[in-house]
Amino acid sequence: MNKKSVAAFVFALILVFLFAKTGQAETKGTSIYLDGAALAIPGDGQIQIVNESVLLPIRVVAEGLGFRVNWEKQTNKVTIEQEATSLTLAIDDPTALVNGNKVSLIAAPKAVKNTTYVPMRFISEQMGLNVAWDNATKSAYLLSPILSGGSNTGGNEETDSGEVPPAEPSAPPADNDLAKITGIGFNENRLTIAADRSVEPNVYTMSGPDRLVVDIPLSKFTDTAGDGLILGSNQSGSFEVPNHPDVSKVRYSLFNAAPSAVRIVIDMNRSLSYTLNNSGDGLVTLDLLPDAPASGNGSEPNQGTDSGGKRIVVIDAGHGGKAPGSVSVTKKLEKDFNLAVSLKVEALLRQNPNLELIMTRTDDSTLSLEDRAKIANEANADLFISIHGNSIDPPANPSGYETHYSREESLALAETMHRHLLEGTGLPDRKIRKQSLYVTRETTMPAVLLEAGYLSNAKDEAVMFTEEFQQRVAQSIVAGIEEYLGLTEKAL
Ligand SMILES: [Zn+2]
Structure with a gap:
C-alpha cells in the first residue's frame, strides 16, 4: 500500500443525537444528508427546531427513501407508504397512525410554507433509519439500514419488498x-x-x-x-x-x-x-x-456477443427449498407460485432461438440471494427477472401487481415489464417502485423483481394458483422481455 x-x-467526535438547544423555531443554513447526499428542502425551507426536537421536511426524506407520499389537502393529512409500512400524520396533531395503530410523536408535525415537517426521531423509528444531528453545523444525517450483511454465512434472509430486514443478528x-x-x-x-x-x-x-x-x-x-x-x-x-x-x-x-x-x-x-x-x-x-464503459450502464441492452449473438436472460424463481417465502391466506407457499410461473416462462422462452435462458432454479432447491445475483453477473446476462408473490401483514390488505427495481439503469426494463404485467395479471396497478433489494441491487445488468399479486389477499390468491393466471403472467413476462430486447419475431 x-x-x-x-x-x-x-x-474525534461523539456520535448521534446531539440535540439542539431550545428556542428558535427556524434555523438558518441547515442541511440534510441522506446516505451522504444532500437533500434540497423545497422553497428554501430550513430544518425546524421545536422544544429541542429536530423536525425534518417529510416529503423529500420519504421520497428519497423510496416511500410514496400523499398529501390530502382537505384533511391536512400526509400519508407515507412503502410495502408493509403505512404512516399517516396530520398537521398540529401529535398522534400518528402507523399501520393503523396510534403512535405518539414528541412534537406535532407542522406546516411551514407548504412544507410538512415531522420530528426526526419519528422518521428514524418508523422508517428504520439511523439519524444524527450535528448542532455545530445544523446538519441532519440520515443513514438507511444495511440490507445485506456480507459476512453471515447462512446467506441473507430472503425477503420480499414487504419484508425488508434491518440486518439484526441474534446476538x-x-x-x-x-x-x-x-x-x-x-x-x-x-x-x-x-x-x-x-x-x-x-x-x-x-x-x-x-x-x-x-x-x-x-x-x-x-x-x-x-x-x-x-x-x-x-x-x-x-x-x-x-x-x-x-x-x-x-x-x-x-x-x-x-x-x-x-x-x-x-x-x-x-x-x-x-x-x-x-x-x-x-x-x-x-x-x-475511467476508460472502460460503466458496468451495466444505460438502459440499452448489451449486444450479447458473449453467447454467439444471443441475448442472455436470467429468470429467478424467488425463494425455494428451506425458504418458503410468504404463506398465502389458504396456506399455500409463495415459493411454489414463483416456481410454477418461472417454469412456464422457461417453456415459452426456450422456443426463442435468439435467447439464451438461465434459470436460477428449476426445482425446490435452496439458493441464497448472493447465489442468484452471482449466477447473473458471472453469465454477463443482459437482464435479470425475479418472480415473486407479495404479502403484507393485516390490517393492510392490498391487492395488485408491483414492479421493483433498485438501479436507474433498470428503470426502462421496469417500465416495459410493468406495462405487460398489468395487462397479463389484470390486477390493480400498485406501481413501479424503486427499492434496495439484494437481487436487483447487486446484479450488474438491468434487473427487476416482479410481485405478481398479493398472497395475503384472498381475491388475488384465489387466482394466483390457477393455471390460467400463471400462464398469462408467464406470457406477459415473455412479451416484456422480447419487447425490451427488441426481439419482436417470436419462433412460436
Ligand atoms: Zn418473495
Whole structure:
C-alpha cells in the first residue's frame, strides 16, 4: 500500500443525537444528508427546531427513501407508504397512525410554507433509519439500514419488498470482533481501505448523483488517535479529491451502529466501472476504470456477443427449498407460485432461438440471494427477472401487481415489464417502485423483481394458483422481455 495515499486524520467526535438547544423555531443554513447526499428542502425551507426536537421536511426524506407520499389537502393529512409500512400524520396533531395503530410523536408535525415537517426521531423509528444531528453545523444525517450483511454465512434472509430486514443478528457482535478501519485514502484512480483484519466489503453503485458505495459489515473506525483517520461529528468524515476528472470527494461514516458497519462513498461526476481487490488481511483496494464503459450502464441492452449473438436472460424463481417465502391466506407457499410461473416462462422462452435462458432454479432447491445475483453477473446476462408473490401483514390488505427495481439503469426494463404485467395479471396497478433489494441491487445488468399479486389477499390468491393466471403472467413476462430486447419475431 502506498502509505502516502492514505489520508491522515484524527479521530474525534461523539456520535448521534446531539440535540439542539431550545428556542428558535427556524434555523438558518441547515442541511440534510441522506446516505451522504444532500437533500434540497423545497422553497428554501430550513430544518425546524421545536422544544429541542429536530423536525425534518417529510416529503423529500420519504421520497428519497423510496416511500410514496400523499398529501390530502382537505384533511391536512400526509400519508407515507412503502410495502408493509403505512404512516399517516396530520398537521398540529401529535398522534400518528402507523399501520393503523396510534403512535405518539414528541412534537406535532407542522406546516411551514407548504412544507410538512415531522420530528426526526419519528422518521428514524418508523422508517428504520439511523439519524444524527450535528448542532455545530445544523446538519441532519440520515443513514438507511444495511440490507445485506456480507459476512453471515447462512446467506441473507430472503425477503420480499414487504419484508425488508434491518440486518439484526441474534446476538450483536462483541466489540472485539469488529474490524477497525485505520485508514482510507484515494490516489490516482485507487481507493485504499486499511483495516486491522480481514473484511468483506460490499460494493455497489448509485446514481443521481453518481457514487460508488463501499459498505464494510462488522467494522468500526479505529479509536487509536493518530492511527490515521479523522472523524468529524457523528463518526463521519470526508476529504476532497482535487484535480480528478471524475471524482470530487470521498466520504465515510459509521453507517450502522448495531451491528456496527462503516460506509465509504466516492462522489463521482459520472458512472464508472471498478475492480475490487481484497487482500484478505485487511487491505482493500478499489480501482476506478475511467476508460472502460460503466458496468451495466444505460438502459440499452448489451449486444450479447458473449453467447454467439444471443441475448442472455436470467429468470429467478424467488425463494425455494428451506425458504418458503410468504404463506398465502389458504396456506399455500409463495415459493411454489414463483416456481410454477418461472417454469412456464422457461417453456415459452426456450422456443426463442435468439435467447439464451438461465434459470436460477428449476426445482425446490435452496439458493441464497448472493447465489442468484452471482449466477447473473458471472453469465454477463443482459437482464435479470425475479418472480415473486407479495404479502403484507393485516390490517393492510392490498391487492395488485408491483414492479421493483433498485438501479436507474433498470428503470426502462421496469417500465416495459410493468406495462405487460398489468395487462397479463389484470390486477390493480400498485406501481413501479424503486427499492434496495439484494437481487436487483447487486446484479450488474438491468434487473427487476416482479410481485405478481398479493398472497395475503384472498381475491388475488384465489387466482394466483390457477393455471390460467400463471400462464398469462408467464406470457406477459415473455412479451416484456422480447419487447425490451427488441426481439419482436417470436419462433412460436
Ligand atoms: Zn418473495
